[in-house]
Amino acid sequence: MKRISLPSLAFALVMLYLFLPVAATILYSLATEWNSTVLPEGLTGKWFAELYADPRFLQAFGRSFLLSFLTTVVAVVIIVPAVFSIIVYAPRMERLVQILVMLTYAVPGVIMAVGLIRTYSGNGIPMVIITAGAYLVGLLPYLYQGTRNSLLAMQARSLMEAAELLGASHWQG
Structure with a gap:
């Protein structure tokens, strides 16, 4: 046995x-x-x-799914070029950005979201945009870390230098 x-x-x-x-x-x-x-x-x-027969649940579920999908797309469009630029062109700033990203881990997401909602809810900004912003703030650190680790693992800086040696410009690399 x-x-x-x-x-x-x-x-x-x-x-x-x-x-x-x-x-x-x-x-x-x-x-x-x-x-x-x-x-x-x-x-x-x-x-x-x-x-699942309740139309209120289906509407809320659909809105939540759409909001999270669109916010994730916006986050990817913002974070991927930003992290790429920091790693390839401004490696000295990487430590500062990492510290700022780690600060968002220190504050619980619920507190951050409620703070954003309370701060911006009386300014005439639609609530859906405030909610998307709160979700975006909570999503950015995770997306940043994943993108950063992937770019470092594939040695993005070395690949860009190799592309430039072969004649590519910054925009073609």
Whole structure:
């Protein structure tokens, strides 16, 4: 019989600790009634059918999806050229930008979003733009780190120098 190692046991216990509440929530959402028993008395998909039949939920879900998609596109359009420029053309500024990005990790996203909403909500700016801005501020550090790591891994600075040696301009590189 194969012995279970301590790290494997610890990992299994952590996974159980993390996934048990999720499994219980899913089970509870499918329960017809769950009062005094360990498991629900019956299962049904009625609650999900009710949820997806509600036009208010569908509108809210559609708006949320559209807002997050458009904000992500805007973030990519802003961050990728900015990070590329910093890594290739201004490597001395990279440390300063990294510190600024890390500051956003120090402030919880909910506090940052509520602060932005409270600051800009009375200025006549549509709420959808304020919400998109709050989401964008929360998204930028993650997108920055991922883009930065990818550009450093592929040695973007060396590739640009090689392209310039072969005759490419800054815009062609």
